[in-house]
Amino acid sequence: MSTTTDLSFADVSVDRAYPVPPFAQSCVDAARESWGASFDHPFVHALAAGTLEAERFRFYQMQDARYLEAFSDAAALISTRCPDPDDKLWFIDAARMALVVEGELHAGYGEQLGYDASEIAALTLTPNNRAYQDHMISTAQRGSLVEAVAALTPCPWLYIELGQRMEAEMGAIPDDHPYADWLAMYRDPEFNDYMANLLERLQRFADAADEAARERAKTAFQASIRYEWMFWQQAWTQQAWPV
Numbered sequence: 458m459s460t461t462t463d464l465s466f467a468d469v470s471v472d473r474a475y476p477v478p479p480f481a482q483s484c485v486d487a488a489r490e491s492w493g494a495s496f497d498h499p500f501v502h503a504l505a506a507g508t509l510e511a512e513r514f515r516f517y518q519m520q521d522a523r524y525l526e527a528f529s530d531a532a533a534l535i536s537t538r539c540p541d542p543d544d545k546l547w548f549i550d551a552a553r554m555a556l557v558v559e560g561e562l563h564a565g566y567g568e569q570l571g572y573d574a575s576e577i578a579a580l581t582l583t584p585n586n587r588a589y590q591d592h593m594i595s596t597a598q599r600g601s602l603v604e605a606v607a608a609l610t611p612c613p614w615l616y617i618e619l620g621q622r623m624e625a626e627m628g629a630i631p632d633d634h635p636y637a638d639w640l641a642m643y644r645d646p647e648f649n650d651y652m653a654n655l656l657e658r659l660q661r662f663a664d665a666a667d668e669a670a671r672e673r674a675k676t677a678f679q680a681s682i683r684y685e686w687m688f689w690q691q692a693w694t695q696q697a698w699p700v
C-alpha cells in the first residue's frame with residue numbers, strides 16, 4: 458500500500474466522463490485555488506493511504522451524517538422552486554439519495570466504529586459544519602435558483618472528482634484497506650450520470666438568470682468549495698467551539 462508521502466491528488470488529471478458546460482467550468486476556474494486545496498489536505502492523504510486514525514475518521518463520519526441531512530434538505534428546498542416537473546423530480550431524488558445511499562455507508566461504519574443514530578442526532582455540530590450547512594440552506598431559501606444550485610454543486614462534484622483521482626493514482630483498492638467502502642463509494646461510475654444531470658441544470662438555470670445572479674452563484678460555489686476544505690479540516694483537528 459502507498460504511504461501518505463507519495464500520494465498526491467492535486468496534480469492528477471482525470472478525463473471527466475460527464476460534460477462540463479461553460480458555466481460550471483467558469484465556477485471551477487474562479488475557485489481554482491480553493492478547489493485544488495482539498496486534494497492536498499492531510500486528512501485526504503491519510504484517508505487514501507489508510508493511515509488515518511479511526512478516531513478522526515469516526516469524527517468525520519458522525520459530522521458528515523448530519524451534513525448529509527442538510528444537503529438533503531437543501532435539495533428538497535430547491536425542488537420546490539423548480540418550475541419544471543422533471544427538475545423537481547431530479548432534486549427530490551437527489552434529496553432522497555443523499556440520505557439513502559450515503560446513509561448505508563454511514564450505517565456500516567457506525568456499526569464498525571461504534572456510533573448509532575441517537576448519537577448522531579445528539580451531536581454538537583462543529584463551527585465549520587454548521588457554517589457550511591447554513592450556507593446551503595440559506596442560498597436554497599433566499600438565493601436565486603442558479604445560486605442555490607451553485608452552492609450545492611461542489612459537494613458531489615469534489616467527492617466524485619476525488620474518487621476518480623484516487624482511482625487513477627492508487628488503482629484497485631487493497632482488500633485490507635480500512636476505508637475501502639468509502640473509497641469504493643466515490644469512484645462509482647454511476648455518479649457520472651448524476652454529475653451530468655446536475656451540471657446541465659446548473660447551466661440551464663444560469664442561462665435563465667441575469668449577470669448579477671450568475672456572479673452571486675459563482676461566489677456561492679466558491680464558498681462551498683472553501684467549506685469543503687474546512688470540512689476535512691474540522692475532522693482533522695477534531696474542531697471544538699472555543700467557548
Ligand SMILES: Cc1ncc(C[n+]2csc(CCO)c2C)c(N)n1
Pocket residue numbers: 521524525528551554555556558559612613614616617685688
Ligand atoms: C462534506 C461532504 N461533502 C460532500 C459529500 C459527498 N456527497 C454528498 S451528497 C452527494 C451526492 C450523492 O448523494 C455526495 C457525493 C459528503 N458526503 N460530505
